[in-house]
Amino acid sequence: MYVKFWGTRGSLPYSLTAEKLKKKLQKALKESLKYDLKSDADIDAFIKNKLPFAVRATYGGNTPCVEIHSGNKLVICDAGSGIRDFGTDLVRQQQEKNVAIPSVFHIFISHLHWDHIQGFPFFPQAFVPGNKIYIYGYHDNMEKIFRYQQNSANFPVSISDMQADIQFVLLDISKTYTISGFTVKGIKQNHPGVSYGFSFEKDGKKVVYSTDAEHRKGLENQKYNFLEFFKDADLLIFDAQYALLEAFDTKKNWGHSSNILAVELSVRANVKRVCLFHHEHTSDDNFLDKFLADTRNYLSMYARENPLEIWLAYDGMKVFCD
Ligand SMILES: [Zn+2]
Numbered sequence: 478m479y480v481k482f483w484g485t486r487g488s489l490p491y492s493l494t495a496e497k498l499k500k501k502l503q504k505a506l507k508e509s510l511k512y513d514l515k516s517d518a519d520i521d522a523f524i525k526n527k528l529p530f531a532v533r534a535t536y537g538g539n540t541p542c543v544e545i546h547s548g549n550k551l552v553i554c555d556a557g558s559g560i561r562d563f564g565t566d567l568v569r570q571q572q573e574k575n576v577a578i579p580s581v582f583h584i585f586i587s588h589l590h591w592d593h594i595q596g597f598p599f600f601p602q603a604f605v606p607g608n609k610i611y612i613y614g615y616h617d618n619m620e621k622i623f624r625y626q627q628n629s630a631n632f633p634v635s636i637s638d639m640q641a642d643i644q645f646v647l648l649d650i651s652k653t654y655t656i657s658g659f660t661v662k663g664i665k666q667n668h669p670g671v672s673y674g675f676s677f678e679k680d681g682k683k684v685v686y687s688t689d690a691e692h693r694k695g696l697e698n699q700k701y702n703f704l705e706f707f708k709d710a711d712l713l714i715f716d717a718q719y720a721l722l723e724a725f726d727t728k729k730n731w732g733h734s735s736n737i738l739a740v741e742l743s744v745r746a747n748v749k750r751v752c753l754f755h756h757e758h759t760s761d762d763n764f765l766d767k768f769l770a771d772t773r774n775y776l777s778m779y780a781r782e783n784p785l786e787i788w789l790a791y792d793g794m795k796v797f798c799d
């Protein structure tokens with residue numbers, strides 16, 4: 478099983494401006510002067526080993542969309558602007574490699590805030606006749622909000638005019654489902670307007686997608702319901718939009734969580750890997766590099782021997798759960 482991140486930014490897309498890119502290039506070129514780089518291989522190794530992520534790359538700017546893949550089955554979490562890149566990459570694969578690409582898509586929606594649905598009008602596969610697209614969620618106004626997003630004042634093409642067969646499926650939180658070969662469960666999360674997390678299990682592997690969730694009430698309790706939901710996950714995708722102080726102080730009740738809680742809940746639930754997700758849209762790459770380093774340092778203080786892997790998700794990142 479693997480997970481590919483197509484959109485990792487919270488609330489609003491983020492762009493890498495010309496000025497920010499210039500600063501990265503300046504740093505990279507200055508550093509390169511210390512080395513005798515003669516070949517493409519030398520340059521590749523220099524970029525990979527000598528430059529921090531914030532200099533050699535970018536965490537990216539799309540709003541949430543995550544692909545979970547196992548064998549030839551896949552599900553998608555959320556339809557933020559990342560879903561456009563997911564779809565165009567499939568088209569690229571089809572054109573360049575002449576491979577068969579899926580015609581049925583299963584998209585799980587955590588909630589209906591704009592950053593989690595805004596990519597859908599640009600999802601190329603929704604315009605392909607014969608494709609089937611199932612959109613699952615727990616909000617009973619889900620179909621209404623999707624249709625409203627594409628009313629004529631907002632977008633030129635309505636949902637009804639998209640050529641794929643698009644079905645909205647309302648889920649029941651008390652039930653466990655088998656969808657696209659995955660065992661799927663949900664959990665209600667504390668967030669303005671309520672959001673839901675999803676757990677996907679297949680072939681003994683478990684991925685939990687839990688974004689836009691503020692953890693507060695009952696957190697210290699040994700039986701806190703998220704501990705069971707996250708238990709033994711091979712990968713937990715966790716809303717860490719804020720640092721701890723912000724989450725508990727200036728941004729209390731904004732519906733998001735922190736990197737510190739990502740560590741503590743992961744350790745308590747025996748999670749193998751956690752990916753910090755839903756990055757604050759004002760945070761630049763240097764800040765996020767430090768945020769990841771701080772989070773790893775915190776783990777070394779909180780539970781020194783714990784083998785938890787901590788990553789900070791970026792657009793295009795692939796995490797294998799094997
Ligand atoms: Zn969000």
Ligand SMILES: [Zn+2]
Pocket residue numbers: 588590668672689732
């Ligand atoms: Zn939200």
